């Protein structure tokens with residue numbers, strides 16, 4: 404992975420950057436381009452995501468939603484030939500700065516995937532694992548319990564903590580993965596189609612959870628489900644062929660989008 408972001412020697416002034424951010428800004432992407440080899444997957448993305456909000460990323464398949472999500476915790480670094488230009492600031496800090504501690508970044512920016520990915524371990528150990536890896540073992544039992552409560556799973560598993568996580572239903576497994584993510588106390592949670600593999604009741608439980616979790620976290624969710632974007636998010640970003648075509652309050656995007664492409668997409672005319 405090579406990064407052509409502004410580095411300190413190229414004049415990035417964090418104080419000045421911070422002044423340009425509003426009080427609530429958690430994430431700012433500025434002039435962000437992303438390439439897989441010669442292919443440009445994101446084109447000049449400028450967006451500010453505020454703290455304690457839910458942002459939905461929508462758009463047709465292959466338009467760059469997951470790429471954008473993965474840029475925010477440098478998951479794309481692992482892909483050969485991937486290249487970032489521009490800036491991604493979290494709390495005013497350029498996360499592509501060479502001095503950045505990537506482990507700290509990943510701790511601060513957690514991720515929940517489309518398919519639940521529990522470890523083949525007990526329910527307790529699934530949540531405790533990340534805490535152990537990050538040296539957060541003080542009050543381990545309490546931390547695990549608190550995370551399971553925050554993920555709205557405690558009541559269903561409290562008597563079976565030693566049982567294998569693989570015995571849980573898909574929806575329970577996804578809530579366990581959310582518990583595992585929030586246990587290490589990130590500020591930001593990225594969710595890549597977190598309900599698309601779930602039945603409608605489990606999906607609705609996760610949606611309720613997302614709305615509760617925004618009190619504590621900043622959440623960004625990729626979804627193909629327009630009703631879901633409408634229900635859970637404060638802001639919606641519509642991506643089209645690598646461009647951020649429209650980004651606004653969710654109510655506005657769904658009532659009176661500025662772009663015809665957005666309108667056609669949310670009305671199901673393509674996608």
Ligand SMILES: Nc1ncnc2c1ncn2[C@@H]1O[C@H](COP(=O)(O)OP(=O)(O)OP(=O)(O)O)[C@@H](O)[C@H]1O
Pocket residue numbers: 439442444462463464465466467468469470471482
């Ligand atoms: N590892 C990769 N190597 C090369 N090209 C990639 C890679 N990952 C994604 N792409 C391409 O980048 C573009 C954006 O992909 P991305 O996965 O971000 O889209 P998306 O909007 O999330 O799509 P979907 O809704 O289908 O998940 C697509 O053209 C895709 O083929």
